Amino acid sequence: MTQATAIAIRDLTKTYKDLKALDNINLDLEPNRIYGLLGRNGAGKTTLMSILTGQNFQDHGSVQVFGHEPFENDATLARICFIRESQKYPDDFKVHQAFAAASLFFENWDQHLAQELMKEFDLPAKRKIKKLSRGQLSAVGVIIGLASRAEITFFDEPYLGLDAVARQIFYDRLVADFAEYPRTIVLSSHLIDEVANLLEHVIVIDKGQIVIDADAEELRGAAVTVTGDVAKVQEFIGTAKVLHRDALGALASVTIESQLDAGRREQAKLMGLDLSPVSLQQFVVRSSLSSASERVDEKSEAWS
């Protein structure tokens, strides 16, 4: 492990009773990048972030944040901010009091930024937190995450209940603030298309396993959908890995994991086949689904 690694995860496993929430995970996160932690609900995203921030504990494996175990380690924890999607606040706290508390513990806290964001999100400073709507509650978490300027900041489904305008404010602010104060950001989300453009690196987790761990740049164009006559499509794709297949009569639409060069594109054109790009969201959905069906295949093979 190099000194430059922000987070190093080795053989991480966490089991809840009979559910394997995290299954032997290995990951390295570099500093000062924006990571997307993508996956379905219950895939293990929150569990992973909880362990990385010392809020929960693993059964096996190790976690190092800036070279130290985060659990019960104040010096390391002080460099991390993780507001969970279901974050609880003291019952009697008002919005501005939650920010006052955050300003105590995050040494890079920017009160000016917090106040600006409060205005933009239209958040009433003097209202009690337990009287806030779901969207306003999310806004409190987003503001703490942004204004804390922690070296590693986790956003756990930060957009729940936020309207489209508020979500755009969050994305714009995140990018602008990141440009000015680079830090490691982990954005957990299942609204993949919305955040796709922000992400520099994509981690997809499904049923506790890492399905994809790749640069976003690589993933854009990593897959393509080929549409046309069934036989011709089959001839064109050859042995490429099929992520998804739709058929309608003599027509087939097949998504394959393959980067096509200009020659191949020309070939598709000559064969009368349509090529269409696959969005990150489609790619992730197809990858998760195909990894799930692979596992089913393995199981059924084991049975037979």
Add this chain to the structure above:
Amino acid sequence: MNRIIKVARMQLINKATFIGIPLLILFSAFLFTVVIWWLVRRNDAEGILYGGGAQAPMWYFLALGIQALTLTFPFSLGMSISRRSFYLGTLALFATCALVLSVFYYLMGLVETATGGWWLDGRFFALQWISENNWFIQIMFYFVLMVLLFMIGFLIATIYMRWRQMGMVFFFTSLGILVIGAIALITFTDTWMQFWEWVMTWSAGGVTLWGGLAAVLMAGCSYLTLRKATA
């Protein structure tokens, strides 16, 4: 160390919780008591009048112990605070508040004695069983009682945070079995008389000592429980 103090400051962001409400409870209990004494005196009652209102804020500390944990602990995890810092900061703050309030009880006891029980021969702060001791034992008695009640609430809440409903069922079932067992033991051995005679021999100093030990024991248990609690 720094973060421990910050936890105490966080708990004080809403000053009503740790300072305002206990004082409000104490003063309203005191006022009610004095008014009742005055009414009783108007009807020419004789002898010393006792009021138990001084314990009123102490019961609030039981609830405060629960509240400090169930609501503030998950929040403090979100503030990237270690469980150890949360525990030490919260306990240090409560101990300080309890000590200040205990000294205040003692001073009010002095005033009570000097004014002849608020000119009504009443006893609110300077209950004889306590006030016949020296100043140190008096202050420690109040202090230990407050900390003990806080720790009971705190320990129950940590057990809840760690093991949730199952923890509560197990804890209260065990407690019930222990209490019933003790009652059964005394009943079958026919020693209730001795038991009450023994209770009557308790002194404020002894209660302070044993209560203090119990509080320390509970503090240790709640720390070990909290170490692996999750939000």
